Amino acid sequence: MSSTNLQPEAGIAGMFISTSKDENGVLNAIEFHNDDRFNFAYDVVDVLGKSKPDKLAMLHIANDGKERRITFKDMMVYSNKAANYFRYLGIKRGDRVMLVLKRHYQFWFAILALHKIGAIAIPATNLLVKKDFEYRFKAGQIDAVLCTSDGKVASEVERASKTYDGLKAKIMVGPSTLKGWSNFNRDIRFFSPEFKKPADVPGGDDPMLMFFTSGTTSYPKIAAHSYKYALGHYITAKYWQQVDPDGIHFTISDTGWGKALWGKLYGQWLCEAAVFTYDFDEFYASQIMQMIEKYKITTFCAPPTVYRVLVHMNLAKFDLSSLKTVATAGEALNPEIYEKFYKATGMKIMEGFGQTETTLTIGNLQGMEPKPGSMGKPSPQYTVEVMRADGSICDTGETGEIVISVKDGLPEGLFLGYYLDEKRTESVCYNGYYHTGDTAYMDEDGFLWYVGRVDDVIKSTGYRVGPFEIENEIMKLPYVVECAVTSVPDPMRGQAIKASVVLTEGTAATDALKKEMVRFFRANLASYKRPKVIEFVKELPKTVSGKIRRVEIKEKDWAQEDDPHKYASTGEESKDE
Incomplete structure (x- = not known):
């Protein structure tokens, strides 16, 4: 863009900043x-x-x-x-x-x-x-x-x-x-x-x-x-x-x-x-x-x-x-x-x-x-x-x-x-x-869509999965306040997907609710994107600035990698994997 199209901004900012805008x-x-x-x-x-x-x-x-x-x-x-x-x-x-x-x-x-x-x-x-x-x-x-x-x-x-x-x-x-x-x-x-x-x-x-x-x-x-x-x-x-x-x-x-x-x-x-x-x-x-x-x-x-x-x-x-x-x-x-x-x-x-x-x-x-x-x-x-x-x-x-x-x-x-x-x-x-x-992709209109931190990407069954798109689906459930998607060790896949979920006040954390969530995953997520582990938590670990610390969840889970029973599935595994 030629500098001749640039105009000083209004007020005191105009001493230091000039801008231009498109037809819209x-x-x-x-x-x-x-x-x-x-x-x-x-x-x-x-x-x-x-x-x-x-x-x-x-x-x-x-x-x-x-x-x-x-x-x-x-x-x-x-x-x-x-x-x-x-x-x-x-x-x-x-x-x-x-x-x-x-x-x-x-x-x-x-x-x-x-x-x-x-x-x-x-x-x-x-x-x-x-x-x-x-x-x-x-x-x-x-x-x-x-x-x-x-x-x-x-x-x-x-x-x-x-x-x-x-x-x-x-x-x-x-x-x-x-x-x-x-x-x-x-x-x-x-x-x-x-x-x-x-x-x-x-x-x-x-x-x-x-x-x-x-x-x-x-x-x-x-x-x-x-x-x-x-x-x-x-x-x-x-x-x-x-x-x-x-x-x-x-x-x-x-x-x-x-x-x-x-x-x-x-x-x-x-x-x-x-x-x-x-x-x-x-x-x-x-x-x-x-x-x-x-x-x-x-x-x-x-x-x-x-x-x-x-x-x-x-x-x-x-x-x-x-x-x-x-x-x-x-x-x-x-x-x-x-x-x-x-x-x-x-x-x-x-x-x-x-x-x-x-x-x-x-x-x-x-x-x-x-x-x-x-x-x-x-x-x-x-x-x-x-x-x-x-x-x-x-x-x-x-x-x-x-x-x-x-x-x-x-x-x-x-x-x-x-x-x-x-x-x-x-x-x-x-x-x-x-x-x-940070990773993202750009669509045909030039908009960027967040995928996750480079080290948050989950590698499961040969696929690379970003946590954010899975979290977006989970957030559609009316009883979910916040969630974090991370990986856990899995002897077959290498990594399996885990969802840590904060429920709304008054919602009971039951096995029946987990089964309902699994049915939701089947209907809304490709098989390789479905969480195999669901954990209900009171709160998610965060930085002082409010960012969810997925790495803290992941480190805690991977520290228990030697426990073969730690990450038993919900019992509702997808039949089309």
């Missing part, structure tokens, strides 16, 4: 400029703080219901105070600072302050315990920690710090009773609301952010992102979540994982939209719906797990008329959930795909008619292919690995690599492509 209004090209030294905190937040000081940046609701309306001027002022405070504590450019702040509003002050200083922000979940912190401190060479005073987080950090001497500062949001800790809320008041911008401003390709990945296998890797990552989320917010500059966007996410920065900061504020943050301790779907109704949320994004709960509620009793667009990502969305939600609300869930290492890579974008069960089409920000193991490109309908071209350099939003781990970086970035480890 669907985004088909994007170009970034003035990004060599781009720094989100200075170039977006501070500019809006001065030009639109009273514009709402965040509506924050504490767990006790207290409301805080925080403007862009507030964000500018308090991030300046925090930057001065961090400098006073000895935090400098290049230092790595872990933020364990749940959904506290102080997270936004702190991360913007770190961007201004040039220190590297490392969000982390409050679910971590001593051994998790020990690993992260050493692997990430952490210099400072800012954490919540809620629960046992600070005491776990303190215990972990006994085996790691690299922390120059331990800071708590809230009153501190631990010796040697600083009090963020108290201390920040004494620092200037003006922060002198350094002559050598951090930005562009400099490291800004690191995530410990929430992958479904192995110990967490550390994905490092540059300051351009923030620009990379413009499509995420504008064309996928479709945020409104005069509206309020609500993404359900703890700040400890990447989805928070997909939906609670960069792209939304580039669009000048306010973000909604509810700092809850426990998830109750009815409370989420009440928040949408009360605060007139205009756009909403949540992982598929949330929608699986919502479709089992009476959504008609909530006034959701303010909602214009709903979206999902994190793992594949079952078509059955899409259809149920659409029937209940009249809204089509816009599915998207990306990773900790990327921004939105594939999605159902503004102006597109989504296909239930499809991730959508590749974002014009990336050159996406579906690739065979030998490096050749798959044909239409053929399953292969999702890869992103890096032949012309790293596109905006793609990670810099894994921190201090060149071997792991080279294992996913080679021959001109970043290899996602």
Whole structure:
């Protein structure tokens, strides 16, 4: 596409981003400029703080219901105070600072302050315990920690710090009773609301952010992102979540994982939209719906797990008329959930795909008619292919690995690599492509359909079977809330297919129900795709970001491979195998 067809985006984003659309209004090209030294905190937040000081940046609701309306001027002022405070504590450019702040509003002050200083922000979940912190401190060479005073987080950090001497500062949001800790809320008041911008401003390709990945296998890797990552989320917010500059966007996410920065900061504020943050301790779907109704949320994004709960509620009793667009990502969305939600609300869930290492890579974008069960089409920000193991490109309908071209350099939003781990970086970035480890196929219309992780694919009786298509069928059963399909050892087939199933409340887990499910499998699945083992479970193992950990189920089952009676079938084997 010729750059003459590109037009600057509206508002502050137009300084850095130009786009073009096809005859149907669907985004088909994007170009970034003035990004060599781009720094989100200075170039977006501070500019809006001065030009639109009273514009709402965040509506924050504490767990006790207290409301805080925080403007862009507030964000500018308090991030300046925090930057001065961090400098006073000895935090400098290049230092790595872990933020364990749940959904506290102080997270936004702190991360913007770190961007201004040039220190590297490392969000982390409050679910971590001593051994998790020990690993992260050493692997990430952490210099400072800012954490919540809620629960046992600070005491776990303190215990972990006994085996790691690299922390120059331990800071708590809230009153501190631990010796040697600083009090963020108290201390920040004494620092200037003006922060002198350094002559050598951090930005562009400099490291800004690191995530410990929430992958479904192995110990967490550390994905490092540059300051351009923030620009990379413009499509995420504008064309996928479709945020409104005069509206309020609500993404359900703890700040400890990447989805928070997909939906609670960069792209939304580039669009000048306010973000909604509810700092809850426990998830109750009815409370989420009440928040949408009360605060007139205009756009909403949540992982598929949330929608699986919502479709089992009476959504008609909530006034959701303010909602214009709903979206999902994190793992594949079952078509059955899409259809149920659409029937209940009249809204089509816009599915998207990306990773900790990327921004939105594939999605159902503004102006597109989504296909239930499809991730959508590749974002014009990336050159996406579906690739065979030998490096050749798959044909239409053929399953292969999702890869992103890096032949012309790293596109905006793609990670810099894994921190201090060149071997792991080279294992996913080679021959001109970043290899996602996820498999899919592309249909004749260019839509991508998720199959599973490369290591989730089941090899049974000579067939290769992706778990997601089987899970989609199981999710059609009205008494199933969630399920996971994995392999178990089988002396005849090598691997057999197992379904771990979470039932709706009040549904009895009986042998009769298993037999009913087997009859359903016979009627709806090819013989080689039918689960031979069904296990009813109270919950499925998940990562902190809500992804189902099939690998944990698989590892547990394969550890018992020597027990010949462990995986006896339901007694309803298909007769046509």
